[in-house]
Amino acid sequence: MAQINFGSRVGVWWTSDAWSINDVIARAREIEQLGYASLFYGEAGGKETFTQAAALLGGTERLVVGTGIANIHARSAPASESGARTLGALHPGRFVLGLGVSHAPLVQRSYAGSYSKPLSTMREYLQAMDSVPPEIEPGEQRPARLLAALGPKMIELSGSAADGAHPYLVTPEQTAHTRQLLGPDKWVVSEQAVALTTDQETGLRRAHQHLHIYSQLPNYQKSWLRQGFDESDLVVGGSDKLAEHMVAIGDTEAVAAHVQRHLDAGADHVLVQALGDDPTADPLPALRELAPALGLS
Numbered sequence: 001m002a003q004i005n006f007g008s009r010v011g012v013w014w015t016s017d018a019w020s021i022n023d024v025i026a027r028a029r030e031i032e033q034l035g036y037a038s039l040f041y042g043e044a045g046g047k048e049t050f051t052q053a054a055a056l057l058g059g060t061e062r063l064v065v066g067t068g069i070a071n072i073h074a075r076s077a078p079a080s081e082s083g084a085r086t087l088g089a090l091h092p093g094r095f096v097l098g099l100g101v102s103h104a105p106l107v108q109r110s111y112a113g114s115y116s117k118p119l120s121t122m123r124e125y126l127q128a129m130d131s132v133p134p135e136i137e138p139g140e141q142r143p144a145r146l147l148a149a150l151g152p153k154m155i156e157l158s159g160s161a162a163d164g165a166h167p168y169l170v171t172p173e174q175t176a177h178t179r180q181l182l183g184p185d186k187w188v189v190s191e192q193a194v195a196l197t198t199d200q201e202t203g204l205r206r207a208h209q210h211l212h213i214y215s216q217l218p219n220y221q222k223s224w225l226r227q228g229f230d231e232s233d234l235v236v237g238g239s240d241k242l243a244e245h246m247v248a249i250g251d252t253e254a255v256a257a258h259v260q261r262h263l264d265a266g267a268d269h270v271l272v273q274a275l276g277d278d279p280t281a282d283p284l285p286a287l288r289e290l291a292p293a294l295g296l297s
Contacts, residue, residue, distance in 0.1 A: 001185055002144035002163040005093035006269050007062055010259060010294050011038030012287060013191045013271035017046025018280040024052075025059035027284055032063040034287060035296030040068035040098065040166075040191070040271050049074075050083045057091045064093075068166055068191070068271070069100030069148040072121070077128035082136045088143035096189070098166045099125070100148030119153050126161045146189060150223040155181045163187055164268075169211075169220060169246050172261035174227050179266025190267040194248045194255045195275045196286040203249030206275040208237035210247060247275065252293035259294060 012031050016024045028039050039056060043049040049070045056065045070080060080097065087095040101118035126145075147158035149165040155178055158165040164187030165178050175190045182188060193210055195203040214220045215238045224233060224242060233239040238246065248258035255272075262270045272294075274286035291297040 001187060003093045003141060004064060004096055004144050004187065004269075005062075006064055007037040008035055008296060009263055009267075009269055010036060010296060011040065011064065011066075011189075011269060011271045012036050012283065013040045013068060013193075013273040014283050015042040015044070015046070017044075021047070021052065021055050025055060027282070028056050028060050028063060030284060031287060032060050034291045035294075036063075036272075036287065036291070038064035038066055038096075038269065038271065040066040040096070040189075042068055043071050043074065050087070053087055053095060054090075057087060057094055062094070064096060065091075066096035066146070066166075066189070067098045068168070069098040072099055072101060072125045077125045078132050080125075081129040081132040081142075084143050084145075085132075085137040085140060089137045089140040092141070095143045096146060097143050098146045098148065098189075099162070100166075119157065122147065122154065123157060123161060126157075144187060146187060149178070150219060151226070152181060159183065159186045164189065167191065169193070169214060169223070171227055171245055172258075172265040174223075175262045175267050176265035187269075188267045189269045189271065190262045191271045191273055192248060192259055192262060193246060193273040193275055194258070194286070194290070196252065196255060196289060197249065198251050200249065203247070204240060204243055206277065207243035207247035207249065209279070210275050211238035211243060212236060214238075215242075252290050255290060256293035256295075 049067045053065050084097040101122050145162040146164050146166040147162050149155040149158040155165055159182040166189050167178050168191045179188050195206040197203045215236055221234050229242055233242040248255045259270050274283035
């Protein structure tokens with residue numbers, strides 16, 4: 001299993017495209033000081049993911065930085081592999097390359113590409129990455145590769161051709177299923193959205209807002225059906241039932257207990273995504289409150 005130097009079992013997931021990179025780095029430093037071990041972020045047409053990773057790694061000391069995920073349609077396999085190797089050489093054990101096939105509407109709109117056969121597309125992409133010659137950063141261990149794996153076949157590929165999986169918008173039961181499919185020797189790094197509030201109405205509002213885009217993407221719809229939800233839960237923004245299962249709503253103890261359920265289910269590391277009243281809200285207030293309950297400070 002490729003090395004990842006997680007300093008604790010809890011990290012942060014935050015897409016910060018609407019923030020200036022200098023402000024993102026300042027918050028990453030505080031996230032590190034609070035005891036969170038990592039910062040993962042998405043790639044959906046905003047900041048370029050490798051440039052952002054380089055900035056965050058250079059601006060922090062111990063924080064693991066992960067792409068969650070780097071869209072394989074955004075760059076060639078050799079570009080991903082050589083870029084990842086260089087970041088890994090500069091910051092050993094601190095860069096994680098999360099890769100995903102993304103979603104048909106995004107690929108067709110933002111990258112003017114075709115979206116078909118995601119499993120074989122990912123398999124061929126990984127094979128092309130492996131063909132990059134060893135002269136690129138010779139003598140260095142390549143960084144860990146995780147796949148955005150929702151279905152069983154992609155999860156299996158994340159074990160056979162990568163170093164593990166990065167489950168997103170899943171229940172602890174799905175984390176357990178991922179661990180079962182991968183076995184004990186691969187990384188499972190699960191994301192968990194949280195709404196830190198004791199007001200259920202506020203929590204549900206934040207959860208539905210968070211799920212608004214995802215609930216319209218076929219990949220997530222299929223994932224939720226596999227996880228035991230039904231068609232009635234797949235309304236835009238998700239049903240209340242779906243929202244309550246995808247987003248941990250409550251006080252610090254309730255949220256920490258939900259994170260622990262993923263760890264108990266077999267996750268090596270859980271990424272907390274703190275939701276605010278709008279998608280660009282600063283996550284730090286909630287992360288500061290949560291840190292003691294998560295055993296971080």
